Amino acid sequence: MKILLTTDAVGEAWHCSVELLRAINLAAEFPVFATLATFGTPLSTDQMKVIEKLPNVEVVFGDYLPEWMTEAWRDVDEAGEWLSELAKSMQPDVVHLNGYSLAIHQFGAPVIVAAHWCVWTWWRAVHKCDPPPQWNEHRQRVRNGLLAAEAVVAPSQAMLDALERAHDLHADPRWLAKPRKAIAIACAKDGYRTGPKHPFIFTAGQLWDDATNLAALDEAAGELSWRVYAAGSYHAPGQDSLVLPKHIKLTGELPRIHLQQWLADADIFAAPFKYDPFGAAILEAAMSGCALVLGDIPSLREHWNGAAEFVDPDNPREIRDTLQNLIRTPAQRRRLANAALERALAFSPLRMARAYLKLYESVSRVKHSPAAVNGSHMPRVRMHGPSHAAVRHDHQPMTAGASRRSTVR
Structure with a gap:
Protein backbone atom coordinates (compact mmCIF):
# COMPACT_ATOMS: atom_id res chain seq x y z
CA MET A 1 0.00 0.00 0.00
CA LYS A 2 1.22 3.50 -0.85
CA ILE A 3 0.16 6.50 1.23
CA LEU A 4 0.61 10.20 0.52
CA LEU A 5 0.56 11.92 3.92
CA THR A 6 0.66 15.69 4.50
CA THR A 7 1.58 17.52 7.70
CA ASP A 8 2.88 20.72 9.22
CA ALA A 9 6.25 20.46 10.95
CA VAL A 10 4.77 21.64 14.28
CA GLY A 11 1.91 20.67 16.55
CA GLU A 12 -0.19 17.57 16.96
CA ALA A 13 -0.36 16.84 13.24
CA TRP A 14 3.41 16.32 13.26
CA HIS A 15 3.29 14.22 16.43
CA CYS A 16 0.49 12.03 15.03
CA SER A 17 2.21 11.59 11.66
CA VAL A 18 5.47 10.43 13.21
CA GLU A 19 3.80 7.96 15.57
CA LEU A 20 1.66 6.61 12.72
CA LEU A 21 4.61 6.15 10.37
CA ARG A 22 6.63 4.51 13.15
CA ALA A 23 3.93 1.93 13.86
CA ILE A 24 2.21 1.30 10.57
CA ASN A 25 4.54 -1.35 9.14
CA LEU A 26 4.46 -3.19 12.46
CA ALA A 27 0.66 -3.19 12.36
CA ALA A 28 0.22 -4.12 8.69
CA GLU A 29 0.33 -7.60 7.17
CA PHE A 30 1.70 -6.07 3.95
CA PRO A 31 4.38 -3.47 3.20
CA VAL A 32 3.27 0.15 3.52
CA PHE A 33 5.22 2.89 1.74
CA ALA A 34 4.65 6.54 2.66
CA THR A 35 5.54 9.86 1.12
CA LEU A 36 5.42 12.56 3.81
CA ALA A 37 4.73 16.00 2.33
CA THR A 38 5.42 18.85 4.75
CA PHE A 39 4.42 22.51 4.48
CA GLY A 40 5.36 25.75 6.19
CA THR A 41 8.50 25.44 8.27
CA PRO A 42 11.11 23.00 6.89
CA LEU A 43 12.02 20.08 9.11
CA SER A 44 14.73 20.69 11.65
CA THR A 45 17.82 18.52 11.85
CA ASP A 46 16.34 16.70 14.86
CA GLN A 47 13.10 16.05 12.97
CA MET A 48 15.02 14.68 10.00
CA LYS A 49 16.88 12.32 12.33
CA VAL A 50 13.52 11.00 13.51
CA ILE A 51 12.29 10.49 9.95
CA GLU A 52 15.50 8.77 8.85
CA LYS A 53 14.85 6.00 11.39
CA LEU A 54 11.43 5.19 9.92
CA PRO A 55 11.14 2.38 7.35
CA ASN A 56 9.62 2.98 3.91
CA VAL A 57 9.32 6.77 4.24
CA GLU A 58 10.42 9.54 1.92
CA VAL A 59 10.04 13.25 2.68
CA VAL A 60 9.13 16.08 0.32
CA PHE A 61 8.88 19.72 1.30
CA GLY A 62 6.49 22.23 -0.25
CA ASP A 63 7.47 25.84 0.42
CA TYR A 64 3.87 27.02 0.90
CA LEU A 65 2.06 28.70 3.76
CA PRO A 66 -0.28 26.42 5.74
CA GLU A 67 -4.01 27.06 5.47
CA TRP A 68 -4.44 28.30 9.04
CA MET A 69 -2.47 31.49 8.33
CA THR A 70 -4.17 34.64 7.13
CA GLU A 71 -3.49 35.64 3.51
CA ALA A 72 -2.37 32.10 2.71
CA TRP A 73 -4.88 31.16 0.00
CA ARG A 74 -2.63 31.79 -2.98
CA ASP A 75 -0.10 29.46 -1.40
CA VAL A 76 -2.79 26.91 -0.56
CA ASP A 77 -4.03 26.87 -4.16
CA GLU A 78 -0.50 26.39 -5.48
CA ALA A 79 0.14 23.70 -2.88
CA GLY A 80 -2.91 21.81 -4.12
CA VAL A 95 -4.15 10.45 0.34
CA HIS A 96 -4.15 11.30 4.07
CA LEU A 97 -4.39 15.07 4.62
CA ASN A 98 -3.66 16.61 8.01
CA GLY A 99 -5.66 19.62 6.90
CA TYR A 100 -8.83 20.47 5.04
CA SER A 101 -8.79 22.70 1.98
CA LEU A 102 -6.54 20.55 -0.24
CA ALA A 103 -9.17 17.79 -0.25
CA ILE A 104 -11.02 19.46 -3.15
CA HIS A 105 -8.17 18.65 -5.57
CA GLN A 106 -7.96 15.58 -7.79
CA PHE A 107 -5.38 13.05 -6.61
CA GLY A 108 -6.51 9.90 -8.39
CA ALA A 109 -7.03 8.27 -4.99
CA PRO A 110 -9.51 8.57 -2.12
CA VAL A 111 -8.82 11.34 0.38
CA ILE A 112 -8.99 11.13 4.16
CA VAL A 113 -9.06 14.40 6.10
CA ALA A 114 -7.61 14.28 9.63
CA ALA A 115 -9.04 17.16 11.67
CA HIS A 116 -6.61 18.04 14.47
CA TRP A 117 -8.01 21.56 14.96
CA CYS A 118 -9.54 24.43 13.01
CA VAL A 119 -9.78 28.18 13.45
CA TRP A 120 -13.55 28.23 13.91
CA THR A 121 -13.72 25.53 16.57
CA TRP A 122 -10.71 27.11 18.34
CA TRP A 123 -12.23 30.59 18.26
CA ARG A 124 -15.59 29.46 19.58
CA ALA A 125 -13.95 27.54 22.44
CA VAL A 126 -11.53 30.31 23.42
CA HIS A 127 -13.52 33.49 22.71
CA LYS A 128 -17.10 32.13 23.01
CA CYS A 129 -18.10 33.69 19.70
CA ASP A 130 -17.52 33.32 15.95
CA PRO A 131 -14.30 34.63 14.35
CA PRO A 132 -14.24 38.04 12.64
CA PRO A 133 -15.19 38.29 8.94
CA GLN A 134 -11.62 37.86 7.65
CA TRP A 135 -11.93 34.16 8.57
CA ASN A 136 -15.08 33.56 6.51
CA GLU A 137 -13.12 32.24 3.54
CA HIS A 138 -11.25 29.90 5.84
CA ARG A 139 -14.55 28.52 7.09
CA GLN A 140 -15.86 27.97 3.57
CA ARG A 141 -12.67 26.23 2.48
CA VAL A 142 -12.63 23.99 5.51
CA ARG A 143 -16.27 23.07 4.92
CA ASN A 144 -15.60 22.31 1.24
CA GLY A 145 -12.68 20.08 2.20
CA LEU A 146 -14.68 18.17 4.79
CA LEU A 147 -17.43 17.53 2.26
CA ALA A 148 -15.00 16.53 -0.51
CA ALA A 149 -13.15 13.93 1.57
CA GLU A 150 -13.97 10.25 1.36
CA ALA A 151 -13.71 10.03 5.16
CA VAL A 152 -12.98 12.34 8.09
CA VAL A 153 -10.93 11.47 11.17
CA ALA A 154 -10.46 13.45 14.38
CA PRO A 155 -8.62 12.64 17.61
CA SER A 156 -11.88 12.77 19.57
CA GLN A 157 -15.61 12.52 19.00
CA ALA A 158 -15.85 15.92 20.65
CA MET A 159 -13.79 17.41 17.80
CA LEU A 160 -16.01 15.77 15.18
CA ASP A 161 -19.08 17.20 16.92
CA ALA A 162 -17.49 20.66 17.13
CA LEU A 163 -16.67 20.59 13.41
CA GLU A 164 -20.22 19.61 12.58
CA ARG A 165 -21.60 22.55 14.59
CA ALA A 166 -19.04 25.13 13.45
CA HIS A 167 -19.41 24.35 9.75
CA ASP A 168 -23.18 23.68 9.64
CA LEU A 169 -22.77 20.08 8.51
CA HIS A 170 -25.42 18.36 10.59
CA ALA A 171 -28.08 18.46 7.86
CA ASP A 172 -25.83 17.95 4.82
CA PRO A 173 -26.36 14.47 3.31
CA ARG A 174 -22.79 14.41 1.99
CA TRP A 175 -21.50 14.73 5.55
CA LEU A 176 -23.96 12.26 7.00
CA ALA A 177 -23.11 9.64 4.35
CA LYS A 178 -19.33 9.59 4.83
CA PRO A 179 -17.33 7.62 7.45
CA ARG A 180 -16.45 9.83 10.44
CA LYS A 181 -14.05 8.22 12.88
CA ALA A 182 -12.54 9.26 16.20
CA ILE A 183 -9.02 7.82 16.34
CA ALA A 184 -7.06 8.83 19.41
CA ILE A 185 -3.50 10.12 19.06
CA ALA A 186 -0.90 7.69 20.40
CA CYS A 187 2.47 7.97 22.06
CA ALA A 188 5.25 5.38 22.10
CA LYS A 189 6.56 4.52 25.58
CA ASP A 190 10.19 4.90 24.50
CA GLY A 191 12.00 7.71 26.32
CA TYR A 192 9.36 8.30 28.99
CA ARG A 193 9.83 7.27 32.60
CA THR A 194 7.81 7.79 35.75
CA GLY A 195 10.09 9.34 38.34
CA PRO A 196 11.35 9.75 41.00
CA LYS A 197 9.10 12.78 41.40
CA HIS A 198 9.95 16.23 42.71
CA PRO A 199 7.64 18.84 44.30
CA PHE A 200 6.77 21.11 41.40
CA ILE A 201 4.03 21.61 38.81
CA PHE A 202 4.71 21.56 35.08
CA THR A 203 2.89 22.51 31.90
CA ALA A 204 3.88 22.56 28.23
CA GLY A 205 2.56 23.67 24.87
CA GLN A 206 2.33 26.70 22.60
CA LEU A 207 2.29 29.09 25.54
CA TRP A 208 1.33 32.12 23.43
CA ASP A 209 -1.88 30.38 22.35
CA ASP A 210 -4.86 31.63 24.38
CA ALA A 211 -6.22 28.08 24.36
CA THR A 212 -3.33 27.04 26.61
CA ASN A 213 -4.78 29.43 29.21
CA LEU A 214 -1.43 30.34 30.74
CA ALA A 215 -2.83 33.57 32.21
CA ALA A 216 -5.29 31.70 34.43
CA LEU A 217 -2.62 29.23 35.53
CA ASP A 218 -0.25 32.13 36.28
CA GLU A 219 -2.87 33.80 38.45
CA ALA A 220 -3.36 30.56 40.37
CA ALA A 221 0.41 29.98 40.65
CA GLY A 222 0.88 33.10 42.74
CA GLU A 223 -0.86 31.43 45.70
CA LEU A 224 0.54 27.89 45.45
CA SER A 225 3.13 26.37 47.78
CA TRP A 226 4.91 24.69 44.84
CA ARG A 227 6.57 26.40 41.91
CA VAL A 228 5.04 26.12 38.44
CA TYR A 229 7.22 25.72 35.34
CA ALA A 230 6.14 26.01 31.70
CA ALA A 231 7.92 24.73 28.59
CA GLY A 232 7.25 25.84 25.04
CA SER A 233 7.27 28.83 22.74
CA TYR A 234 6.04 32.02 24.36
CA HIS A 235 6.48 34.29 21.34
CA ALA A 236 3.48 34.24 19.01
CA PRO A 237 4.13 34.48 15.26
CA GLY A 238 4.10 38.16 14.30
CA GLN A 239 4.01 39.32 17.93
CA ASP A 240 6.11 42.41 18.64
CA SER A 241 5.81 42.59 22.43
CA LEU A 242 5.59 40.09 25.27
CA VAL A 243 3.71 40.13 28.55
CA LEU A 244 5.62 37.62 30.65
CA PRO A 245 3.89 35.64 33.41
CA LYS A 246 4.40 36.95 36.95
CA HIS A 247 4.62 33.66 38.81
CA ILE A 248 5.31 30.84 36.34
CA LYS A 249 8.95 30.11 35.51
CA LEU A 250 9.53 29.70 31.76
CA THR A 251 12.00 27.07 30.54
CA GLY A 252 11.77 28.05 26.88
CA GLU A 253 11.44 25.47 24.13
CA LEU A 254 13.10 22.20 25.15
CA PRO A 255 14.66 19.42 23.07
CA ARG A 256 12.56 16.27 23.42
CA ILE A 257 15.06 14.51 25.65
CA HIS A 258 15.02 17.48 28.07
CA LEU A 259 11.22 17.73 27.96
CA GLN A 260 11.00 14.06 28.87
CA GLN A 261 13.29 14.69 31.86
CA TRP A 262 11.10 17.56 33.10
CA LEU A 263 8.01 15.36 32.75
CA ALA A 264 9.71 12.52 34.60
CA ASP A 265 10.56 14.88 37.48
CA ALA A 266 7.23 16.75 37.70
CA ASP A 267 4.70 15.53 40.23
CA ILE A 268 1.71 17.36 38.73
CA PHE A 269 0.97 18.37 35.14
CA ALA A 270 -1.46 21.30 34.92
CA ALA A 271 -3.33 21.85 31.65
CA PRO A 272 -6.41 24.02 32.28
CA PHE A 273 -6.80 24.30 28.51
CA LYS A 274 -9.78 26.00 26.90
CA TYR A 275 -9.36 24.05 23.65
CA ASP A 276 -7.46 20.88 22.83
CA PRO A 277 -9.02 18.25 20.54
CA PHE A 278 -6.91 15.54 22.17
CA GLY A 279 -3.86 16.70 24.08
CA ALA A 280 -0.52 15.28 22.97
CA ALA A 281 1.31 17.08 25.79
CA ILE A 282 -1.17 15.63 28.29
CA LEU A 283 -0.57 12.15 26.90
CA GLU A 284 3.19 12.59 27.33
CA ALA A 285 2.69 13.76 30.92
CA ALA A 286 0.51 10.75 31.67
CA MET A 287 3.17 8.46 30.18
CA SER A 288 5.61 10.08 32.62
CA GLY A 289 3.56 9.34 35.74
CA CYS A 290 2.27 12.87 36.39
CA ALA A 291 -0.99 13.54 38.19
CA LEU A 292 -3.17 15.47 35.74
CA VAL A 293 -5.20 18.64 36.33
CA LEU A 294 -7.10 19.44 33.13
CA GLY A 295 -9.55 21.94 31.75
CA ASP A 296 -13.10 20.63 31.92
CA ILE A 297 -13.81 20.59 28.18
CA PRO A 298 -15.55 17.81 26.20
CA SER A 299 -12.48 16.46 24.38
CA LEU A 300 -10.42 16.07 27.55
CA ARG A 301 -13.36 14.57 29.48
CA GLU A 302 -13.79 12.08 26.64
CA HIS A 303 -10.28 10.67 26.99
CA TRP A 304 -9.27 11.36 30.60
CA ASN A 305 -12.44 11.12 32.67
CA GLY A 306 -11.63 9.14 35.82
CA ALA A 307 -7.88 9.63 35.35
CA ALA A 308 -7.56 13.36 36.10
CA GLU A 309 -8.89 16.23 38.17
CA PHE A 310 -10.96 18.67 36.08
CA VAL A 311 -11.26 22.42 36.57
CA ASP A 312 -13.21 25.27 35.01
CA PRO A 313 -10.65 26.92 32.68
CA ASP A 314 -12.22 30.33 33.36
CA ASN A 315 -11.90 30.07 37.15
CA PRO A 316 -8.33 30.71 38.42
CA ARG A 317 -9.49 30.24 42.01
CA GLU A 318 -10.77 26.74 41.25
CA ILE A 319 -7.51 25.96 39.44
CA ARG A 320 -5.56 27.16 42.49
CA ASP A 321 -7.67 25.23 45.01
CA THR A 322 -7.53 22.00 43.02
CA LEU A 323 -3.76 22.18 42.62
CA GLN A 324 -3.17 23.08 46.27
CA ASN A 325 -5.38 20.20 47.39
CA LEU A 326 -3.29 17.81 45.31
CA ILE A 327 -0.09 19.27 46.76
CA ARG A 328 -1.43 18.43 50.24
CA THR A 329 -2.56 14.86 49.38
CA PRO A 330 0.26 12.60 48.09
CA ALA A 331 -2.03 9.55 48.03
CA GLN A 332 -4.43 11.29 45.65
CA ARG A 333 -1.54 12.34 43.42
CA ARG A 334 -0.32 8.75 43.19
CA ARG A 335 -3.82 7.45 42.49
CA LEU A 336 -4.32 9.96 39.68
CA ALA A 337 -0.84 9.34 38.27
CA ASN A 338 -1.41 5.58 38.16
CA ALA A 339 -4.81 6.00 36.54
CA ALA A 340 -3.40 8.41 33.94
CA LEU A 341 -0.52 6.06 33.09
CA GLU A 342 -2.89 3.13 32.66
CA ARG A 343 -5.10 5.24 30.40
CA ALA A 344 -2.12 6.50 28.39
CA LEU A 345 -0.84 3.00 27.71
CA ALA A 346 -4.19 2.17 26.11
CA PHE A 347 -3.50 4.87 23.48
CA SER A 348 -0.86 2.71 21.81
CA PRO A 349 0.69 3.49 18.41
CA LEU A 350 -0.19 0.00 17.18
CA ARG A 351 -3.83 0.54 18.05
CA MET A 352 -3.83 3.87 16.21
CA ALA A 353 -2.05 2.38 13.19
CA ARG A 354 -4.48 -0.53 12.95
CA ALA A 355 -7.43 1.86 13.04
CA TYR A 356 -5.95 3.94 10.21
CA LEU A 357 -5.06 0.84 8.18
CA LYS A 358 -8.62 -0.42 8.46
CA LEU A 359 -9.90 2.93 7.24
CA TYR A 360 -7.31 3.10 4.43
CA GLU A 361 -8.37 -0.31 3.12
CA SER A 362 -12.07 0.48 3.38
CA VAL A 363 -11.84 3.70 1.35
CA SER A 364 -9.19 2.56 -1.13
CA ARG A 365 -11.00 -0.67 -2.03
CA VAL A 366 -7.55 -2.18 -2.64
CA LYS A 367 -6.91 -5.63 -1.24
CA HIS A 368 -3.38 -6.47 -0.16
CA SER A 369 -1.93 -9.92 0.28
CA PRO A 370 0.14 -10.53 3.40
CA ALA A 371 3.81 -10.27 2.52
CA ALA A 372 7.07 -10.21 4.39
CA VAL A 373 8.75 -6.82 4.46
CA ASN A 374 12.19 -7.17 2.92
CA GLY A 375 14.31 -4.33 4.29
CA SER A 376 16.85 -4.56 1.48
CA HIS A 377 14.22 -3.42 -1.02
CA MET A 378 12.88 -0.48 0.98
CA PRO A 379 13.43 3.01 -0.41
CA ARG A 380 15.75 5.11 1.72
CA VAL A 381 14.56 8.42 3.10
CA ARG A 382 14.98 11.12 0.47
CA MET A 383 14.80 14.78 1.34
CA HIS A 384 13.43 16.74 -1.59
CA GLY A 385 14.17 20.23 -0.43
CA PRO A 386 16.59 22.03 1.86
CA SER A 387 19.72 20.16 2.88
CA HIS A 388 20.08 19.44 6.59
CA ALA A 389 22.41 22.38 6.96
CA ALA A 390 19.89 24.71 5.37
CA VAL A 391 16.87 23.67 7.43
CA ARG A 392 15.60 26.48 9.65
CA HIS A 393 15.49 25.84 13.38
CA ASP A 394 13.22 28.65 14.58
CA HIS A 395 9.96 26.68 14.19
CA GLN A 396 8.11 29.91 13.37
CA PRO A 397 5.47 29.89 10.62
CA MET A 398 6.42 31.76 7.49
CA THR A 399 4.84 35.13 6.86
CA ALA A 400 2.59 35.90 3.93
CA GLY A 401 5.47 37.62 2.17
CA ALA A 402 7.73 34.57 2.31
CA SER A 403 8.97 32.65 -0.68
CA ARG A 404 6.39 30.53 -2.47
CA ARG A 405 8.50 27.88 -4.13
CA SER A 406 8.04 24.16 -4.26
CA THR A 407 11.21 22.19 -3.72
CA VAL A 408 9.80 19.36 -5.83
CA ARG A 409 8.99 20.09 -9.44
Missing part, protein backbone atom coordinates in the same frame (compact mmCIF):
# COMPACT_ATOMS: atom_id res chain seq x y z
CA GLU A 81 -1.58 21.84 -7.69
CA TRP A 82 1.85 20.74 -6.50
CA LEU A 83 0.41 17.92 -4.39
CA SER A 84 -1.75 16.75 -7.32
CA GLU A 85 1.36 16.49 -9.51
CA LEU A 86 3.13 14.60 -6.75
CA ALA A 87 0.21 12.18 -6.53
CA LYS A 88 0.33 11.59 -10.28
CA SER A 89 3.96 10.53 -10.04
CA MET A 90 3.64 8.26 -6.99
CA GLN A 91 0.07 6.95 -7.59
CA PRO A 92 -0.91 6.44 -3.95
CA ASP A 93 -3.69 4.15 -2.81
CA VAL A 94 -4.78 6.74 -0.22
